[in-house]
Amino acid sequence: MTRAILLTGASGMIGSRVALALCERGHRVIGVDIAGPKLDHGNYTHVNCDLTRPDDVEALFRAHPADRAIHLAALAHVTGEADLSWNRYFLLNVLVSQHVFECAARRSMPVFFASTVDVYGIPDGPVTERTPPAPLGGYARSKWEAENRLAALMGDTPYFIARFAPVYTSEDLRDVRRRYYLKYPDVAYLVGGGRDYAFLSVDRVADAVCRWADRDAALGGVVNFRDDAPFNAAELVAEERRFGKANRVLRVPEWMARLGLLAAKLCPDRLRLNVNKILAPARFETGVMNRWITGGDGAPFRGRRPDLRGVRVLLLEGFARQNMALMPALKKLGCHVTTLNASRLDVGYASRWPDARLLEPWDRDDAGASAKVMLRVLEAGHYDVVIPTTDFSARLLADHHEAVSRLARPAENGPELFYRAMDKRQTMAFCEAADVPHPRTAPDAGSVEAVLAAGLGWPVVIKPRIGYGGIGFHVLQDEKALWERFGDTAARWGDLLAQQYIPQTGRQLQCQVFMDESGEARSAVLFDKTRWYPVTGGSSCCNTTLHDARVTGDCVRLLKAMGWKGYADVDLIEDPRDGVAKVMEVNPRVTGGVKLCFATGTDPARQIVELALGLPVTEYPDYRDGVRLRYMHTDLLWLLKSPNRFRAKPGWFDFRRTTDQIFSLKDPWPWFTYTAQGLRRCKGEMAKRNQ
Numbered sequence: 001m002t003r004a005i006l007l008t009g010a011s012g013m014i015g016s017r018v019a020l021a022l023c024e025r026g027h028r029v030i031g032v033d034i035a036g037p038k039l040d041h042g043n044y045t046h047v048n049c050d051l052t053r054p055d056d057v058e059a060l061f062r063a064h065p066a067d068r069a070i071h072l073a074a075l076a077h078v079t080g081e082a083d084l085s086w087n088r089y090f091l092l093n094v095l096v097s098q099h100v101f102e103c104a105a106r107r108s109m110p111v112f113f114a115s116t117v118d119v120y121g122i123p124d125g126p127v128t129e130r131t132p133p134a135p136l137g138g139y140a141r142s143k144w145e146a147e148n149r150l151a152a153l154m155g156d157t158p159y160f161i162a163r164f165a166p167v168y169t170s171e172d173l174r175d176v177r178r179r180y181y182l183k184y185p186d187v188a189y190l191v192g193g194g195r196d197y198a199f200l201s202v203d204r205v206a207d208a209v210c211r212w213a214d215r216d217a218a219l220g221g222v223v224n225f226r227d228d229a230p231f232n233a234a235e236l237v238a239e240e241r242r243f244g245k246a247n248r249v250l251r252v253p254e255w256m257a258r259l260g261l262l263a264a265k266l267c268p269d270r271l272r273l274n275v276n277k278i279l280a281p282a283r284f285e286t287g288v289m290n291r292w293i294t295g296g297d298g299a300p301f302r303g304r305r306p307d308l309r310g311v312r313v314l315l316l317e318g319f320a321r322q323n324m325a326l327m328p329a330l331k332k333l334g335c336h337v338t339t340l341n342a343s344r345l346d347v348g349y350a351s352r353w354p355d356a357r358l359l360e361p362w363d364r365d366d367a368g369a370s371a372k373v374m375l376r377v378l379e380a381g382h383y384d385v386v387i388p389t390t391d392f393s394a395r396l397l398a399d400h401h402e403a404v405s406r407l408a409r410p411a412e413n414g415p416e417l418f419y420r421a422m423d424k425r426q427t428m429a430f431c432e433a434a435d436v437p438h439p440r441t442a443p444d445a446g447s448v449e450a451v452l453a454a455g456l457g458w459p460v461v462i463k464p465r466i467g468y469g470g471i472g473f474h475v476l477q478d479e480k481a482l483w484e485r486f487g488d489t490a491a492r493w494g495d496l497l498a499q500q501y502i503p504q505t506g507r508q509l510q511c512q513v514f515m516d517e518s519g520e521a522r523s524a525v526l527f528d529k530t531r532w533y534p535v536t537g538g539s540s541c542c543n544t545t546l547h548d549a550r551v552t553g554d555c556v557r558l559l560k561a562m563g564w565k566g567y568a569d570v571d572l573i574e575d576p577r578d579g580v581a582k583v584m585e586v587n588p589r590v591t592g593g594v595k596l597c598f599a600t601g602t603d604p605a606r607q608i609v610e611l612a613l614g615l616p617v618t619e620y621p622d623y624r625d626g627v628r629l630r631y632m633h634t635d636l637l638w639l640l641k642s643p644n645r646f647r648a649k650p651g652w653f654d655f656r657r658t659t660d661q662i663f664s665l666k667d668p669w670p671w672f673t674y675t676a677q678g679l680r681r682c683k684g685e686m687a688k689r690n691q
Helices: 015-023 053-065 087-105 135-155 202-214 233-242 254-264 269-279 287-293 321-331 367-381 392-399 401-405 415-422 425-433 448-453 479-493 549-562 594-599 604-612 632-640 670-688
Strands: 006-009 030-035 044-048 067-069 113-115 159-164 187-191 221-225 246-253 312-315 334-341 356-359 384-389 459-463 474-476 495-500 507-514 521-533 539-546 566-575 580-587 626-629 658-660
Touching: 006 187, 015 030, 015 202, 044 521, 053 087, 067 202, 067 269, 087 113, 113 135, 113 202, 135 159, 135 269, 159 202, 159 415, 187 233, 202 221, 202 287, 221 287, 221 356, 246 254, 254 269, 312 321, 312 367, 321 334, 321 594, 321 604, 334 367, 334 392, 367 392, 367 401, 384 604, 392 401, 392 415, 401 539, 415 425, 415 549, 425 495, 425 549, 425 580, 448 479, 459 479, 474 479, 479 495, 507 549, 507 594, 507 604, 521 549, 521 594, 521 604, 539 632, 549 566, 549 580, 566 604, 594 604, 594 626, 594 658
Parallel strands: 006 030, 006 067, 030 044, 067 113, 113 159, 159 221, 187 246, 312 334, 312 384, 334 356, 626 658
Antiparallel strands: 459 474, 459 495, 507 521, 507 566, 521 539, 539 626, 566 580
16 A cells, blocks of 8 residues: 655655655655755655744645654764754754654654664663663764653554664765774774674665555554674674775774773763773664564554653652662653652762752651651652652551552552561461462461471571561571570560571572552562572572563462552572472562662663552563672672682672662762761661571
8 A cells, every 4th residue: 555655854864765665665755854855756755844943844744744754854973963962962853853743643643763772872781672771972862852752742643663773875884884993094993803783774774664654554663673684893804904995903802892891981971882882782682673574563562651750759768778779760750859868878868869858857766756757748748659668668658558648649558468468477378379389387476386386397487477688587496496586586576487497508589570550560570689698598689680480470479369569579489409489578668679670671660650640550571681789788798708709600709780789870979878877787787687
């Protein structure tokens, strides 16, 4: 079926070839450009138009009705333009795009938008369509902003985002040559044995656009486009030398490349991006693109995500390390972020990210007084969403759910469901009901006699039914030790749970799951507790992501049985005696591991706000393996205390694909204030764990 296609940027390097390909397919093309026509064809009509003027764009759409729009017009970063300022990128790539999208949306006209793989910034690992964008530099930032405005404007009208690798033609290989060759003074450079670089032929661009235009029903989604095979720098240099060029070759050893990447972290974004493009080029998985090319739909639908700009969010307990992940993520969504702090040393106070920082008396030993502070702050601040970051603040929200709900949307489930998940005994009961593997557990642990009657065998574990971080956790080897410990532990921490001991030689796992209002999992990130502190049993200090469908399925099934909604962390230990990962507890709140979720491609901050506001929760069906999160403060203690300090895998000194829970080059000051607080609190926290 032939269509009328409105094509912007029709006189550009890409646009002129796309226009020709569309015309030869029989489509009627209305080519739009501020420059004159590059094509003479019976199916082609050229319109000179200044797209920076909204009235002119509206007049264009009104005078030239079309079935679909293809938006290629843009300011690139390789055009030789003298002015590559952000203001110019914003005008030509964001506002112009918005003008086009608004006109198309008013007419329910499907849109094809040419974006760039540069929106991914410097990715950690192979890039897929699910990799979270982190653009660096004006060009990538403007394209990402245009993508978001497209999503916000189009409603139910299909829109397609094609993220192109750098495009080349047989006549224009500038982008390719920049990766390995200096024309002046005729020097080629090879990093290691020669890096592989992803590029995209203009012929494939034209083919992709034509495939979209030819479809009976316009497809919506996102696809990364690149050539099937990468360009290898060593092969390109050999080709150059055949034609008498690249007479000198500078070889850059791997150690120098790694040093250059480290140095680049201190450079401005644009320079850092260019260094990484040369020394550590991104790798692209091409499954979606290949399905698209072979005729399948291929493109994951990019539904319209809710616009969360201006949503007022209050983060409780500014000292918590979870804030270091939540604050920048919420700011990226456009939310107005306020942190409630008890000290100027709190990371929520020291960070650059919050819009407002409150300093209020907050006593974790006096829940009543802290609740009064919380309610007073909520009443005065007119917040939309309030998010707890620790067990203490999560309990406060649950205990005062009705009062809080009159003032803001609490990111928690109310007292019944909260304590259902906090209580390890109830968790074990739900595991039993849902056929989820778990340790043998005493049905009653109210006395030593009841524990002995359960016949758990030795050693046996006792711990508080409601607790965290290994506090009150004891491994007891015999009946004598049980009698000695039980009374004091129960007196200090309340009702206890007694279970069979699982040797800690198997994997210790955590699964961070987000459940929506209907009880469906919208994301589930599984990681291995590679190291923990104290070394005898405690909180993780190094985690590594992995995939295990059976374990993830068990965790989701348990949370469904509980009726859970929102963010939850399920802790498991793999029993070396049978190889089965068994659930130990559920943490019904945002945990310290949340930063790993962001690092692997999911966005719990968006999900939390969406659920709290009653909006559809964004799904993240996959994440990246092998990404690590370290809590350097306790990981250093692990190094000092563990007998396996030099035998652990991954090694303690291996920092590849690693994110720290606290430290960030973009926000370094909180690391110092957090360290100062940690030194002050350390003695008390360790004393709790030894009782």
